[in-house]
Amino acid sequence: MQYRSWKAASFVIGHLPARAAYALAALIGVAGYYCWPRGRRAMLRNFRHVLPHAAPAEIRRVARASLVNYCRYLADFIQFHRFTARDLVDICHGEPAFAGLDAVLERGKGAIIVCMHFGNWDVGAGAAAARGYPLTVIAETFADPRLDAMVVGARRRLGMNVVAMERAAPSIFRALKANGLLALLIDRPVSGDGVTVEFFGRPIDVPAGAARIALRTGAAVVPVAFARQHPTRRDVSVFADFSVSPERTGDDREDIRRLTQAIVHAHERFIRAHPEQWYKFQEMWPRIQATASA
Secondary structure (H helix, E strand, O other), X not given: OHHHHHHHHHHHHOOOOHHHHHHHHHHHHHHHHHHOHHHHHHHXXXXXXXXXXXXXXXHHHHHHHHHHHHHHHHHHHHOHHHOOHHXXXXXXXXXXXXXXXXXXXXXXXXXXXXXXXXXXXXXXHHHHHHXXXXXXXXXXXXXXXXXXXXXXXXXXXXXXXXXXHHHOHHHHHHHHHOOOEEEXXXXXXXXXXXXXXXXXXXXXXXXXXXXXXXXXXXXXXXXXXXXXXXXXXXXXXXXXXXXXXXXXXXXXXXXXXXXXXXXXXXXXXXXXXXXXXXXXXXXXXXXXXXXXXX
């Protein structure tokens, strides 16, 4: 079903002008908000944590806008076959961020770019590749191999080296040893292999991979967000936090926790600035919510 839906959407949106594609994406997003009660409830609960002092009407507006912006992201993804390297460089504005990245790479140990499901991370990754940065992206694998091949193919056409999460280890260390960029997402609640941090004042278990890799390799860690600046134009700004620094104290578990916490705090600042561009359609704090509803 996912594959057939994606093929149908790709056929329709792939042939539309950008403005028409965005308009259709907005309609789908609004319709989805009202027709998908489970996702709507999860978004509303998430944004109540993110914006604790906002009025209920504002929470609803942000949640609805989040789904609309995600649909715009998908419209861009479907139309990636139209993007040239020059397009990507022109779309994605962030000279201070790229200058900071150049400075970090002068150390020769590579950099781990840590993102969340925010704005348009694929356009940002494509822009980095178009600027000549060797970029390896760690991605989850879709259950349907046909859909997985379509998504991976779209990213590879933008110049990314896409590696499946379950087979990532060799590629991770090769990329960083070659002073390249490693990109991954962190806003995926996990259990067992994660680390507990505070996210908007509440505990959550998130992947510890970025911190583990940085502490093992000496690579820099850079939380990054790619925020859309206009609802009907392709215009993305890059925000990066270069203040996050791995520190070794001899307590590996605590070092991982502290570094992951610093990464998450940086993303809190990005999300507070543009909450409607954070896309999470599952509850991020189910442990807290289950306790509250018991």
